[in-house]
Amino acid sequence: MKISGFTIIRNAIQNDYPIVEAITSILPVVDEMLVSVGHSDDDTLSLIRAIPSDKIRIVESEWDMSLRAGGRVLAVETDKALKQISPDTDWAFYIQGDEVVHEKYHQAILDSCERYVDDMRVEALLFDYLHFYGTYDYVGDSRKWYRREIRIIRNENKLENPQISAFRDAQGFRKGRTKLNVKHSGAAVYHYGWVKSPVQMKTKMKNVSRFWNDDKEWEKILKSEDFFDYGEFDSLKLFEGTHPAVMKERIARQTWKVQLDTSKKKFRLKDALLYWFEKKTGRRLFEFRNYRFV
Numbered sequence: 001m002k003i004s005g006f007t008i009i010r011n012a013i014q015n016d017y018p019i020v021e022a023i024t025s026i027l028p029v030v031d032e033m034l035v036s037v038g039h040s041d042d043d044t045l046s047l048i049r050a051i052p053s054d055k056i057r058i059v060e061s062e063w064d065m066s067l068r069a070g071g072r073v074l075a076v077e078t079d080k081a082l083k084q085i086s087p088d089t090d091w092a093f094y095i096q097g098d099e100v101v102h103e104k105y106h107q108a109i110l111d112s113c114e115r116y117v118d119d120m121r122v123e124a125l126l127f128d129y130l131h132f133y134g135t136y137d138y139v140g141d142s143r144k145w146y147r148r149e150i151r152i153i154r155n156e157n158k159l160e161n162p163q164i165s166a167f168r169d170a171q172g173f174r175k176g177r178t179k180l181n182v183k184h185s186g187a188a189v190y191h192y193g194w195v196k197s198p199v200q201m202k203t204k205m206k207n208v209s210r211f212w213n214d215d216k217e218w219e220k221i222l223k224s225e226d227f228f229d230y231g232e233f234d235s236l237k238l239f240e241g242t243h244p245a246v247m248k249e250r251i252a253r254q255t256w257k258v259q260l261d262t263s264k265k266k267f268r269l270k271d272a273l274l275y276w277f278e279k280k281t282g283r284r285l286f287e288f289r290n291y292r293f294v
Contacts, residue, residue, distance in 0.1 A: 010038030071169025105187035
């Protein structure tokens with residue numbers, strides 16, 4: 001069985017993406033790691049080249065920003081990277097630039113890949129998500145945060161007509177409009193996209209908003225204030241676990257403080273009722289699922 005990791009990245013330094021940690025976190029699981037580096041306004045390419053691993057294979061790419069409506073360029077680049085993994089790969093492990101996998105899940109991931117590699121009904125493996133917010137101490141626990149998403153897909157590069165591709169802005173994958181058949185990986189992804197200083201967070205939001213907005217709307221966003229208000233949340237809880245070991249140095253470098261009151265819940269009545277029901281039963285009613293269990 002062979003597993004290939006793949007990811008895309010552009011302007012990692014400018015936007016403070018934990019891409020080195022993301023890549024490093026899955027290296028023990030994969031046999032190769034394809035990193036597609038978009039031409040950047042910073043030294044992202046050197047950052048990736050400095051990662052000490054012979055598993056990493058770097059390709060360079062020019063992002064077509066005319067495709068940015070709805071984040072489409074992210075899906076296009078993800079598909080380009082997927083097509084460049086080794087054709088003899090069984091599973092393709094996708095990781096985004098602000099996602100990290102805890103080392104405690106490595107064996108569970110390998111076991112799941114081995115268990116389903118010959119079960120052709122299973123097209124992908126699903127991961128739970130922890131979305132950190134503000135600092136490394138808080139996680140979102142409301143319906144606004146997606147609970148699960150596909151991160152390992154069966155490699156179809158060996159087929160004449162591969163059909164699995166990135167969906168919308170590459171949050172997940174589908175076959176055209178058809179949802180993939182999945183089993184759970186037994187693992188979770190730690191999402192750190194909302195953990196930055198208030199200034200850096202707003203800088204990143206201004207930079208990446210161009211992937212979802214036209215030039216006129218993006219100009220308005222660029223003129224907005226330069227400080228992100230972390231107080232605008234609906235529901236958070238304190239994180240009580242441990243972070244992945246690869247995040248240790250990054251966490252130690254945190255210089256900002258954000259104090260958030262997890263007892264405050266900012267819901268409309270309907271959302272408050274749905275939140276209460278989920279916490280009581282563990283079921284999320286009317287949840288959007290970009291996958292099908294088999």
